[in-house]
Amino acid sequence: MPHFGAFAAYAATLPASLSTDPDDLATLAKHLRALRPGTRPAQRVELVDAHADVQDAENATYAARELSRGLARLHAETHADKLRHAAVQSARAAILAVEPTAARMRxxxxxxxxxxxxxxxxxxxxxxxxxxxxxxxxxxxxxxxxxxxxxxxxxxxxxxxxxxxxxxxxxxxxxxxxxxxxxxxxxxxxxxxxxxxxxxxxxxxxxxxxxxxxxxxxxxxxxxx
Structure with a gap:
């Protein structure tokens, strides 16, 4: 039977990729953490690395929001956005390593x-x-x-x-x-x-x-x- 937790995790990458809300990244991080039990060592390493990437993006997003509006905040938001896109790609790769069909339910x-x-x-x-x-x-x-x-x-x-x-x-x-x-x-x-x-x-x-x-x-x- 497919890993249905992986389907939920992959679905969580969509709002994380489209939104600047750090809560969407936090939800994705929870899914990645939930996938670890029962995975092979190489898969677990990918999940741990992807989880760290998502948390870095989440922290950068929060940090950007704390700045006053201006050039510094703009640069921080741009940096956070780049981290977010990279983290989502990392998460998708880790999820697909666990369940190759997770991108599309058949x-x-x-x-x-x-x-x-x-x-x-x-x-x-x-x-x-x-x-x-x-x-x-x-x-x-x-x-x-x-x-x-x-x-x-x-x-x-x-x-x-x-x-x-x-x-x-x-x-x-x-x-x-x-x-x-x-x-x-x-x-x-x-x-x-x-x-x-x-x-x-x-x-x-x-x-x-x-x-x-x-x-x-x-x-x-x-x-x-």
Missing amino acids: GTDMPVTPSAIRAAALAYLQVDASPEEFAGISTGTPVVQVHCHRSGPYGRHITAQIAACIRTEEWTLPAHPPILLEFERLDGRLNGVENARKLLHRKDPKKAYLRVTDVPVEYIGITRP
């Missing part, structure tokens, strides 16, 4: 049994979940949700967003990044949900795109303005 990587979905959710949410949400992974119901919407001329284009998750009374807790499936509608008489169900579930189980075991599949239509 359908073949999706957990499809109740126990696999719970294990994936525990790894994926280990940094970001609250204690209450973390407890909900054990008590909630593993499901696969398919959110569908139609677009394009006459609604011919359909996008399905597929994710295994844990559903509780309070939350829907994802077990991995969503998988996007785009296709042309199969039957113009059917809505987006029915088209997606027709594509994902075939009469011959061996030809089905979505194969799950003892897990309910929930189809949810999305109305776009």
Whole structure:
């Protein structure tokens, strides 16, 4: 099974790369630290080095914010920005060394049994979940949700967003990044949900795109303005 914590860590590199908020760098640092257990020595070295780079960028960002506006602050912000970009690249390389597919979730990587979905959710949410949400992974119901919407001329284009998750009374807790499936509608008489169900579930189980075991599949239509 893929390292779902690595998928969460890689996702954390996006806000860290686009924002100047040091909190995004702090979150990325937490993900890198959480990835260390169970990794090989060479991978751990990369994670430790990347963590140090991210912390340096975070400290430089805070230092720049403490300066009064002027040329000195501008230079400090430029320096912090360079450190941030370099740290994100270092983090991505370290994460991909742990899980080479972490940059993009594939359908073949999706957990499809109740126990696999719970294990994936525990790894994926280990940094970001609250204690209450973390407890909900054990008590909630593993499901696969398919959110569908139609677009394009006459609604011919359909996008399905597929994710295994844990559903509780309070939350829907994802077990991995969503998988996007785009296709042309199969039957113009059917809505987006029915088209997606027709594509994902075939009469011959061996030809089905979505194969799950003892897990309910929930189809949810999305109305776009």
